[in-house]
Amino acid sequence: MTDYRQKYKMTPVVGWLLNDRGGMTLLAILIAAAILVPVGNLLVPESSAFHVPTWMVSLLGKYLCYALLALSVDLIWGFCGILSLGHGAFFALGGYAMGMYLMRQIGDRGVYGDPILPDFMVFLNWKELPWYWYGFDMFWFAIVMAMFVPGLLAFVFGFLAFRSRVTGVYLSIITQAMTYALLLAFFRNDMGFGGNNGLTDFKDLLGFSLQSDGTRAGLFVASCVFLGLCYIVARGITQSRLGKVLIAIRDAESRVRFTGYRVEYYKLFVFTVSAVMAGIAGALYVPQVGIINPGEFAPALSIEIVIWVAVGGRGTLYGAVLGAFIVNYAKTFFTGVMPDFWLFFLGGLFIAVTLFLPKGVIGAVPAFGAADRQSLFTTWRKRVAERRANEGGKA
Amino acid sequence: MRNDILSVLRRSPFSMCKMHEIATRVMGALGFVVVLAAFVPDTAQAFSDEELRNIAEQLDDKSATKKVAVIEEMAADGDPRVAPILKAMLDGDLYVRDSDEHVVIATKKGKVYTHIDIVSGEVAGESSSKELSKIKINNRLRGALRDALATLNLFSPDLAVRSAAVEQIMDARDPAMLPLLLRAIDREEDETLLARMQLAEATMALAAGETTDERLAAIAVLASETTPQIRAVLSQFVSSAEAEGYQPEVVAAAKDALASVERRLSTWQTVGDVYRGISLGSVLLLAAVGLAITFGVMGVINMAHGEMIMIGAYTTFVVQQALAPFLSSGSAWSLAISVPAAFLVAGAVGVVIERCVIRFLYGRPLETLLATWGVSLVLQQAIRSIFGATNQQVTAPDFMSGAIEFSTGLVLTYNRLWIILFSVIVVAGIAAVLRYTAFGLQMRAVTQNRRMAGSVGIRTGYVDALTFGLGSGIAGIAGVALSQISNVSPNLGQTYIIDSFMVVVFGGVGNLWGTVLGAFSLGIVNKFLEPMAGAVLAKIFVLIALILFIQKRPKGLFALKGRAVEA
Numbered sequence: 001m002t003d004y005r006q007k008y009k010m011t012p013v014v015g016w017l018l019n020d021r022g023g024m025t026l027l028a029i030l031i032a033a034a035i036l037v038p039v040g041n042l043l044v045p046e047s048s049a050f051h052v053p054t055w056m057v058s059l060l061g062k063y064l065c066y067a068l069l070a071l072s073v074d075l076i077w078g079f080c081g082i083l084s085l086g087h088g089a090f091f092a093l094g095g096y097a098m099g100m101y102l103m104r105q106i107g108d109r110g111v112y113g114d115p116i117l118p119d120f121m122v123f124l125n126w127k128e129l130p131w132y133w134y135g136f137d138m139f140w141f142a143i144v145m146a147m148f149v150p151g152l153l154a155f156v157f158g159f160l161a162f163r164s165r166v167t168g169v170y171l172s173i174i175t176q177a178m179t180y181a182l183l184l185a186f187f188r189n190d191m192g193f194g195g196n197n198g199l200t201d202f203k204d205l206l207g208f209s210l211q212s213d214g215t216r217a218g219l220f221v222a223s224c225v226f227l228g229l230c231y232i233v234a235r236g237i238t239q240s241r242l243g244k245v246l247i248a249i250r251d252a253e254s255r256v257r258f259t260g261y262r263v264e265y266y267k268l269f270v271f272t273v274s275a276v277m278a279g280i281a282g283a284l285y286v287p288q289v290g291i292i293n294p295g296e297f298a299p300a301l302s303i304e305i306v307i308w309v310a311v312g313g314r315g316t317l318y319g320a321v322l323g324a325f326i327v328n329y330a331k332t333f334f335t336g337v338m339p340d341f342w343l344f345f346l347g348g349l350f351i352a353v354t355l356f357l358p359k360g361v362i363g364a365v366p367a368f369g370a371a372d373r374q375s376l377f378t379t380w381r382k383r384v385a386e387r388r389a390n391e392g393g394k395a
Numbered sequence: 396m397r398n399d400i401l402s403v404l405r406r407s408p409f410s411m412c413k414m415h416e417i418a419t420r421v422m423g424a425l426g427f428v429v430v431l432a433a434f435v436p437d438t439a440q441a442f443s444d445e446e447l448r449n450i451a452e453q454l455d456d457k458s459a460t461k462k463v464a465v466i467e468e469m470a471a472d473g474d475p476r477v478a479p480i481l482k483a484m485l486d487g488d489l490y491v492r493d494s495d496e497h498v499v500i501a502t503k504k505g506k507v508y509t510h511i512d513i514v515s516g517e518v519a520g521e522s523s524s525k526e527l528s529k530i531k532i533n534n535r536l537r538g539a540l541r542d543a544l545a546t547l548n549l550f551s552p553d554l555a556v557r558s559a560a561v562e563q564i565m566d567a568r569d570p571a572m573l574p575l576l577l578r579a580i581d582r583e584e585d586e587t588l589l590a591r592m593q594l595a596e597a598t599m600a601l602a603a604g605e606t607t608d609e610r611l612a613a614i615a616v617l618a619s620e621t622t623p624q625i626r627a628v629l630s631q632f633v634s635s636a637e638a639e640g641y642q643p644e645v646v647a648a649a650k651d652a653l654a655s656v657e658r659r660l661s662t663w664q665t666v667g668d669v670y671r672g673i674s675l676g677s678v679l680l681l682a683a684v685g686l687a688i689t690f691g692v693m694g695v696i697n698m699a700h701g702e703m704i705m706i707g708a709y710t711t712f713v714v715q716q717a718l719a720p721f722l723s724s725g726s727a728w729s730l731a732i733s734v735p736a737a738f739l740v741a742g743a744v745g746v747v748i749e750r751c752v753i754r755f756l757y758g759r760p761l762e763t764l765l766a767t768w769g770v771s772l773v774l775q776q777a778i779r780s781i782f783g784a785t786n787q788q789v790t791a792p793d794f795m796s797g798a799i800e801f802s803t804g805l806v807l808t809y810n811r812l813w814i815i816l817f818s819v820i821v822v823a824g825i826a827a828v829l830r831y832t833a834f835g836l837q838m839r840a841v842t843q844n845r846r847m848a849g850s851v852g853i854r855t856g857y858v859d860a861l862t863f864g865l866g867s868g869i870a871g872i873a874g875v876a877l878s879q880i881s882n883v884s885p886n887l888g889q890t891y892i893i894d895s896f897m898v899v900v901f902g903g904v905g906n907l908w909g910t911v912l913g914a915f916s917l918g919i920v921n922k923f924l925e926p927m928a929g930a931v932l933a934k935i936f937v938l939i940a941l942i943l944f945i946q947k948r949p950k951g952l953f954a955l956k957g958r959a960v961e962a
Contacts, residue, residue: 083761157942164946169696169760173896174942180893181938184931299893303698303768310765343776350769354762355755387758388845 022318022362023235027228033060034224038217054213057220058288063328064223065285068230070308070324071317072277075234077306078315079243080270081250083168086175088302089182090150090275092292094282096186097149099199099292100133101142102210106203119201120194130192139206146283147276154275155268162264162271167253176299183297198293205287216288223284227321230277234317237270246270307346310353313360323360442474444514451480451498451513455491455530462532463539470543471575478547480513485540490527501527546572549579558588565595565624573599594620598628601649610645618652621659621803629653663803668922674811676918677818678877680911682891683898684822685870687910690899692842693862695753696764699771700895701888702778703867706744707737707874708883709778712787727792730875737871744774745867749860757859771888779885786882795879814876821872822911828865829907838862897941903951912952917941 037060040052069091076082108115112122116129135141157178161171189195208215237243245266248256257263286292295301304327312323327349334342357364442450453465466484469477483489483500490501492510499519501508508527512519532540545567548560557579564572576596583589597616600609617625633649682704689697697703711733718729748770756763791810798808829835840848841858849855874887881887894917902913917937924933945951 083764160943160946164949166945166949169764170900170945170949172696172761172764173900174945176893177897177938177942181935181942184935184938188931300889303765306765307769340776340780343772343779347769347772347774347776350772351752351766354766354769355752358762384755384757 020235020318022316023231026231026318026321030224030228034221037220041217042213054216057213057216059332061216061220061223061288062285063325064220064227065281065288066305066308066328067321067324068223068227068281068284069278069305070312070320071227071230071234072274072281073305074309074312074314074317074320075237075277076270076274077309078317078320079238079250080246080267081253082267082271083172083306084175084271084274085172085299085302085306086177086179087274087278087305088299089175089179089297090154090278091282091285092182092186092294092296093150093153094146094279095286095292095296096193096199096282097136097142097146097279098283098286099202100136100145100193101139102202102205102287103199104133104137105205106201109203110201118194118199120189120197121192124189126192133192143283146279150275150279150282151272154272158268158271159264162267165264176302179297179302180299183294183299186294186297194293196294198291198295199286200291200293202287202290210287210290219284219288223288226280226284230280231317231321233273234277237273238317242266242269304346307350307353309360311349311357311360313362316360316362319360319362322362326361442472442476447474447476447514448497452491452496454480454484454489454498459533459535462536466536466539466543470546475550476513476516478544479516481540481543481547484530484532485537485544487529487532489530491530492522493526493528498530499527542567542572546575549575550582554585554588557583557585558591561588561591561595565591565598594625598625601628601632607642607645610641611648614645614648614652618655621656621663623660623804626653626656626660629656660803663801663805667805668926669919670805670807672919672922673815673915674918675922676915677811677815678880679894679898679918680914681814681818681821681873681876682870683895683902683910683914684818684825684907685866685868685873686895686899687866687902687907688825688869689863689866690896691906691910692838693859693866694760695757695863696760696767697753697863697866698764698768698892699748699774699888700767700867700870701890701892702771702774703741703745703870703888704874704877704891705778705883705885705888706741706774707871708789708878708887709782709787709874710737710740710871711875711878712782712789712883715789727794730792730879733875734872737875738868739871741871741874742864742868745870746860746864748867749863753863754856754859771892775885775888782885784885786884789878789883791879810879814880817876821869822907825865825869826907834858834861897938900945900951901941906951909952 037052037057040050041054041057044051069087072090073084073087076084103118106118110119110122112119114122117126121129136145157175161174166174185191186193186198187196193199202210204210205215205219208218210216238246245256245261249261249263249266253263282292282296308324308327309320310323311327312321313319327346330345330349331342334345353360450465450469454462456462456465466481470481479500480489480498488500488502490499490508490510491497492499498513499510500513501510501522503524506523507521508524509521510519511517542563545560545563548556549564551557551560561576561579564576573596576592576599580589580592580596583592593616597613600613601617614629617629629649629652633646633653682701685703686697686700689695689700711730714733714736715729718732722728748767752766752770753763756766795810795813798806799812800806829839837848837853837858838861840851840853841855841862845855848858877887877891881890898913898917899910901917902909902911920940921933921937924936927933928936
């Protein structure tokens with residue numbers, strides 16, 4: 001591959017972007033989609049074969065949010081070895097922040113017509129807005145909160161966990177415990193987030209009706225833009241010197257620590273950034289699907305995110321995006337055609353990808369240079385031999 | 396019989412004011428009752444036929460207040476013939492016959508009413524509805540009738556009916572019942588019930604007592620009891636003491652008594668919390684102990700562990716269905732067969748999973764986690780496809796239903812007790828297998844030093860498979876136990892998986908006793924928090940506490956000591 005950095009002496013940013021074939025492809029597709037899909041939806045007449053129906057705009061928008069979420073997981077799992085089974089929590093928190101704004105926007109158009117209180121609070125006989133709902137009538141505040149709250153949680157959680165060197169499986173289990181605790185908490189009506197019904201019945205966003213095609217197309221474009229931006233940020237992090245340290249931590253944490261790096265700070269930084277991205281994904285997701293409820297905190301969903309990354313190809317960033325699209329398209333397809341088969345498929349996917357495609361779909365495509373074209377059989381023979389050696393050496 | 400006379404005399408101030416409107420004839424009759432009762436021991440045939448008829452006729456009075464008075468009057472007597480009359484009145488079967496103005500119980504059959512004489516209890520003619528006029532009752536009368544029937548039940552020959560009546564009187568705490576209760580006490584032969592009756596007497600005497608001494612005596616009786624009911628009685632007395640103007644020494648004694656009852660009740664409350672905690676802990680232990688082997692000993696993160704529990708529960712269901720034609724319901728045999736069956740089925744599934752999936756992933760715990768999660772989804776969906784998504788009913792055998800109840804409000808259900816016992820047996824069994832069998836020895840050898848174990852001729856792959864099978868089989872056994880207390884559904888495993896991991900991580904990996912301690916301490920902490928914060932918040936607190944605990948001791952309570960650095 002040509003090293004464009006050498007060839008054109010470009011600034012580093014452009015250099016590592018051009019060096020990244022998958023990333024360039026992804027960004028090109030995103031730009032194309034951001035232009036073609038709204039045009040196909042709004043300008044092309046319905047009779048035309050090129051017309052994009054509104055439901056498809058929403059569906060693709062939803063996939064883009066999932067892709068952003070997968071990207072955030074790949075950033076920590078693929079590049080720092082942190083397997084978070086609780087990333088759905090950050091996604092849902094971002095979603096709740098946006099949901100609270102949309103709730104406040106309903107105003108007196110709710111069933112009970114209270115100008116301040118959302119319907120469920122009137123229903124619960126609450127007299128005034130809880131303090132943590134203040135400010136959510138302002139869009140900028142909600143957006144800041146959608147990033148700040150997940151980021152803060154990740155910072156506190158990560159600070160505690162990484163400082164005391166909770167790693168590997170233990171970290172996975174406590175992240176799962178975290179999202180489970182939040183699931184239970186948000187199910188409570190007393191929390192003031194609508195209990196198990198969550199927040200729904202949204203009317204408009206910044207004055208634009210959520211039902212109109214124009215708003216939906218706008219949200220789609222926003223999703224494309226944010227996915228593209230977050231990709232560039234993530235790519236920038238992984239290509240920087242800091243990114244090199246992260247990869248070193250992934251591969252041999254103790255050695256990096258012995259070399260004098262404060263491993264926990266690196267991990268904490270990337271974990272927080274990743275949580276903020278997940279929060280953004282949640283905030284984009286909620287107006288497009290029209291509801292946020294505690295179900296988004298379910299540990300099972302958080303584990304599913306990991307498989308999106310694994311299917312696409314861990315440690316490539318664009319692979320995560322691809323994986324999110326593949327798995328979610330399969331989900332839409334199977335749950336529509338044969339719902340009983342979906343879990344078999346998903347379960348089989350977990351098994352097959354971990355056993356046979358450790359580098360994901362991307363790894364199987366030679367053009368991306370990741371695949372070592374050994375047969376699957378030799379790969380696992382080699383791995384078994386390695387493991388035998390490791391086990392022996394360890395004891 | 397001295398008590399009978401006494402009772403009437405004692406009753407007089409209360410009854411008098413209620414009965415002032417009753418004719419003197421009735422008062423005369425009462426006097427007669429006393430005399431009569433003195434001569435007819437233990438039969439309580441208090442009314443003469445004529446008096447019974449006369450007083451029953453007054454039930455047809457227009458004033459409800461008077462009717463209540465009459466009902467109380469009749470009930471207070473203890474005549475066994477009164478109960479059917481009042482019962483009939485409550486059911487709306489009591490009529491006045493137009494022909495002779497007699498009160499009769501009439502039962503309808505088609506259009507014909509059969510009359511039963513209230514005095515003799517025999518059939519006394521038939522008629523259509525036209526010749527009868529119904530004695531009307533309202534809700535106030537219904538209440539009075541029920542209370543009256545309760546009093547009458549005090550003299551029932553059936554012990555169960557009598558004790559139920561005593562409980563009802565305790566709850567009602569109507570001072571008017573006191574005389575009757577005293578008579579019942581005099582006659583009661585059952586020791587336990589007698590004690591209850593005396594307690595009931597004390598609760599009433601507390602408020603109704605005449606003198607300081609009587610009240611103090613009542614308080615002394617009450618103070619020796621430990622039930623929530625008595626606490627309510629005493630606290631009500633203390634709070635109303637000022638308004639009623641009781642003697643200061645009585646109030647002080649009542650306060651002391653209340654404090655001591657509360658102290659003892661709170662001790663019992665603690666005992667109850669500990670028991671519930673141990674009960675929850677034993678469930679957690681059963682769910683987690685298989686994981687302690689697969690995760691703790693082998694280092695394999697088996698996310699399909701919950702599904703092994705589910706498979707065990709479904710095996711129980713299938714065994715029960717298969718044996719249903721041969722066994723009577725509630726037989727313990729189906730459960731006895733389910734335990735080995737669940738062990739074998741879940742164990743076999745475990746071995747298959749180990750051979751087909753997990754063995755390729757040793758040394759890569761995160762991949763194992765994902766692959767076994769996939770396995771769990773497949774198993775869940777498979778069960779859902781075979782048995783449907785709805786809950787299946789597993790009936791508990793007879794020896795597991797029922798409960799031991801203490802008067803202090805503590806209830807120990809037998810199924811929980813058996814599960815506690817069962818979990819102890821299972822853990823002891825595993826400990827024995829690991830410690831004393833050849834397989835246990837090989838297993839420990841392989842986990843300590845795989846190469847060396849292989850060198851001395853242990854088939855390490857074979858031991859891996861069997862160890863995983865053992866862990867899964869134990870989970871299957873846990874499923875048998877859990878099928879007795881929770882729903883058997885495809886989601887059964889999901890509810891326990893996170894808790895199980897928490898227990899193992901808390902207790903410390905690779906240590907069976909850590910798991911035991913972890914399960915029981917999590918269970919007890921959870922149950923102690925529950926009364927304060929509610930079930931959901933308690934669980935959230937425990938999860939947060941665990942997350943914080945892992946920061947402090949990343950390897951659990953009992954970490955394996957060593958200098959190994961993780962790769």
